Amino acid sequence: MNANILFRYIHELSDAAEREMVVAWLQESEKNRDILAALAQRKLSLEKAADKDNAASDWLKIQTAIQEAPVKKMFPWKRYSAAAAIAALLCTAAWYSTHRPAPVTPHLVKLATTARDKKRITLPDSTEVWLQYNSSLTYDAATFHNSERCVTLQGTAFFNVTSNAAKPFRVQTPHTAITVLGTSFHINARENAPQEIAVATGKINVTAEQLNINLLPEQKITYDPVTHKTTTSHISLHQVTGLRDNKLVFENDDLPGIAAKLEQWYNRKIIIRGTPQRVSFTGSVEDNGIHAVLGGLSFLAGIQYQVTADSVILSLHSNSLRNNK
Amino acid sequence: MQPVSELNGAEWNQQTFKVLYDEYYVLVSRYCYAFTGDYELARDIAAELFCDLWRQRANIRVNTNIKNYLLVAARRRCKKHKEKLPLTVTIANDQLESISHHTPDTHMVQKESKAALQQLLLRLDPVKKEIIDLKLLGLTNKEIAHLLHVTPKKVEYQLNTAIRVLQDEIKTMQLTAQDCEIGLMIGSLLLLIPS
Known part of the structure; x- marks a missing residue:
């Protein structure tokens, strides 16, 4: 009896032919049945060692143990006499008077996405963040509840900020800073690309070098970090919330327009083959992965596509080419 | 990945x-x-x-x-x-405590047969036993080989040998007639489950 086949049978992975082999083997002799019984029993008792519920309850223990760790280091102090403790206190006081108070140890939380996944994050103040591909969001959990709620963003995200007038919410991107009280807005802040910020609800303040502007709903600002050139434009609401709704929204977009949106959405290089034709496409496509989206687009807008390791090549269908000529 | x-x-x-x-x-x-x-x-x-x-x-x-x-x-x-602390003894005892879902009559006899079956795996040498345990935990031969610093071929060989050893062991274990019956029962029970 091949051991692999037997273990596949135990894990209930075998196909019909393999199952037949095992059954035949079992019928062959008494001792074979004993072996299988012993193995199955051993598997059960191994699995009894831990399950998902144990993992959840043990996690709480581990979490407290982790957080106690720095406290443990301080235990030896308890052994010193009260006098020594007071002396230590005096020393600390003297140190404090000459130096500025030691800052709270930062506890940075970094949430990042890869080229394949997106994330929906809820921050400690219940602000929701939809993090797009290849993006990262960092905040300091130790000071997040202080006078300002600060986060740092690299990449693209949609924020739905919980309203709290006493604690402004601030997003720091490589080139701009956005301050809000309680709104929802979209940010596209990638290195070496124009920064785009668009508002869905409420009012936001955007500052950057040579820029300080307030934006209202359905307004969009594009800021070039190199030339400091800014343009404001109107943008429809469902274009702003597209990221939150997981939908790519196109409005009268030609091929370069579609390519630009795909490039921004997936943070991948899009190459257009041949001369761009006069296509215009309006509609929205749900993001179920780049292949599904390109498949849908190729059907709807008459585009042919090809995905390579780091880029996507778009071209028009040969028949629509002929039509346009 | x-x-x-x-x-x-x-x-x-x-x-x-x-x-x-x-x-x-x-x-x-x-x-x-x-x-x-x-x-x-x-x-x-x-x-x-x-x-x-x-x-x-x-x-x-x-x-x-x-x-x-x-x-x-x-x-x-x-x-x-x-x-x-050597724990070899507790293994067998611990197994007996596992709760049975069968009727009270079969519970007693099952206890005995379970002990016998458990003894069976204990007769293997530690390397074979560990490989079997890892295999039961769902690891692939390649993963086991990596973990134990042997080749995947060796893992497969050990598994196949383990089964052969077990077959020989049962022969020498001289099971009582009663044990045989119970083994049969469990065997047929197990046969029923996957189908």
Whole structure:
């Protein structure tokens, strides 16, 4: 009896032919049945060692143990006499008077996405963040509840900020800073690309070098970090919330327009083959992965596509080419 | 396919650590049980391992893969515990406590046969036993080979030999007539389950 086949049978992975082999083997002799019984029993008792519920309850223990760790280091102090403790206190006081108070140890939380996944994050103040591909969001959990709620963003995200007038919410991107009280807005802040910020609800303040502007709903600002050139434009609401709704929204977009949106959405290089034709496409496509989206687009807008390791090549269908000529 | 954050301990944060924990805590605990034969101790060792992992994350670089890294660490810890107190006896006793879902009459006889069946696996040498345990935990031959520093071929050979050894063992075990009956019962029960 091949051991692999037997273990596949135990894990209930075998196909019909393999199952037949095992059954035949079992019928062959008494001792074979004993072996299988012993193995199955051993598997059960191994699995009894831990399950998902144990993992959840043990996690709480581990979490407290982790957080106690720095406290443990301080235990030896308890052994010193009260006098020594007071002396230590005096020393600390003297140190404090000459130096500025030691800052709270930062506890940075970094949430990042890869080229394949997106994330929906809820921050400690219940602000929701939809993090797009290849993006990262960092905040300091130790000071997040202080006078300002600060986060740092690299990449693209949609924020739905919980309203709290006493604690402004601030997003720091490589080139701009956005301050809000309680709104929802979209940010596209990638290195070496124009920064785009668009508002869905409420009012936001955007500052950057040579820029300080307030934006209202359905307004969009594009800021070039190199030339400091800014343009404001109107943008429809469902274009702003597209990221939150997981939908790519196109409005009268030609091929370069579609390519630009795909490039921004997936943070991948899009190459257009041949001369761009006069296509215009309006509609929205749900993001179920780049292949599904390109498949849908190729059907709807008459585009042919090809995905390579780091880029996507778009071209028009040969028949629509002929039509346009 | 491992995300970079898992390979470089210094980059872990609580979220990524939790993902790691969720993925592997159960497996590590079960593997510890395979060594110690004590449910509580197994989970204690596993929990301790994850605690230390977090505390020393700044110094951790995993060059191979994280699953293998964790299992190797678990193995080392269990070995250390085993040196402190021999647990071979408790394995058999512990098995008997597993709850049976059958009727009270069969419960008694099953207890006996279960002990007999358990004895069966204990007759294997430690290497074969560990390979079987790992296989029952769902590891592939390649993963086992990596963990034990042998070739996948050797793992397969050991598994096949283990089955042959078991067949020979049963012959020499001189089971009583009663034991045979029970073995038959369990065998037919097991046969019914997958179909």
